Amino acid sequence: MTCALQRLDDTAKDLLFTGARTANTFTATPVTDAELTQIWELTRWAPTSANSQPLRVLYVRPGAGRDRLVTHMNEGNRAKTAAAPAVAVLAMDTDFHEHIPAVLPFRPQLRDVYAGDDTLRARTASFNATLQAGYFILAVRAQGLAAGPMGGFDTAGVDAEFFPDGRLRSILVVNIGHPGPDAWLPRLPRLAHDDVVRWA
Template sequence: MTTHRLDRLDESARRTLFTGARTANTFAETPVTDAELTEIWELARWAPTSANSQPLRVLYVRPGEGRDRLVKHMNEGNRAKTASAPAVAVLALDTRFHEHIPAVLPYKPELKDVFAGNDALRAETAAFNATLQAGYFILAVRALGLAAGPMGGFDAGGIDAEFFPDGRFRSILVVNIGHPGKDPWFARLPRLHHDDVVQWA
């Protein structure tokens, strides 16, 4: 029997991804390159989704006309942060993700028709797995030495009408991306303790 031993991340890597990572609220003027943005997805795409469905879609928005169109749909308290970030990702779910099933799940292509015939199952699968992938996306940003500023404060319907007018994609999260700026962090908020969360059976 072949066994596999997985590598354990060292303390520095765990700090980068989890214990030391913070949501950035200000960003330095240091550019984020197209290559770095591409690398985020190249890393995030390997994490698991049910039936390998991969419903998340990513729209990168650079400063300029596209950013102006995005900022007007952000809540007032988020507009300055989004306007100043070197790059912004609008994360959306693909309501027709099942069309890719034959390519991403080649041993069970008939699942495409199962999803096509069940609107509730398709919507639930898209929402759950795109949300999972949004979490992976944030970790990928951090893993590449960048700061992420994920935000739910926006007019999703407005963003969808602005950028996804055919109705296929639906925005679920906006993530500002860059290097931390001046006073980038709020005070660290408490996390629930092990005893409040974990049970044993």
Template sequence: MTTSVPLSRVSDEAKAALFADARTTYSFADTAVADATLTDIWELARWAPTAANLQPLRVLYVRTPQGKGRLLPHLDEGNRPKSASAPAVAILAVDNRFHEHIPHILPIRPQMKEYFADDPAQRDSITSFNGPLQAGYFILSVRACGLAAGPMAGFDAAGIDKEFFPDSDWHSVLVVNIGHPAGPPEFDRMPRLAHEDAVAWA
């Protein structure tokens, strides 16, 4: 007979901040977000589970007017005002050379570095699943640090990659606006599916 290991439960307040009360934000106050807070977001997000601990997600924070000037033309027109108002914008990318870090992040199987180096299709398999998984944790981390997140998929990924990652193997997968909301939500929260509509038992 095995003995279970007790795990901590977060408070109802934390559940509300991360899930029930959290809302996607479309316009942001001009309150600055400190570099230390953006670092804290990553310190939480990096604990997301990934296959073999391979961690392909990378983050580029765009904060300066010059950076925004480079980013905004690559966003869908309707998304530009959202990112223009955000004090920080995170470009979430996956690193197709994630295997270079394997001796450090997977020391029990360092030989996997060579395995992935020789198999681009397997690298794509890792990034296509685990990158979005980490991105979900990144959004929760933004909320856990007391900020609002505005994730967006409406952008020219090839244009962003050429602008910001021309000499690397990073490829953008999501843009996340970060900051404090400029006011209350613009509309009521939309319904979510009840468990009887989305959960099955076997």
């Protein structure tokens, strides 16, 4: 049985891709728990090898937790993170393999393969969590919200602050909200088709 896929219209493509930008300011309009939950409900469908799903999400609301997070952001990112209605710390679970019997029930023995190979497990966690992080940004946009993804932070400091048992390792901080005044920097150039694509 075949299934004909539908194509996004130009408005949807603009929302997710061509018109989407990294937000640098946000309004004070709250982001609801329901909206944050829905972001994950979309993100969870990202493809991952062996259905491993190593991404973990920590939402940080304004308050004491946010203050702790801001101290670990690079100086140029602190004000943006402090002002965002919601912030997500995206992390990879280095022991994702413990869930393999549940998420890959036809091959549960793969858990032991990952358990016995630290290099394979770390590579799988890093690559697939990063892939899921890209989907997370698209999910924020799909909710009609702006995303401000940032790698400029002290990962060791964030991990010690929020993930002290060492199992989770932060990979990205994403500010989330409705864009505020002067939220967008000028659009920077993108590489052209002929600079990137080859045909074999």
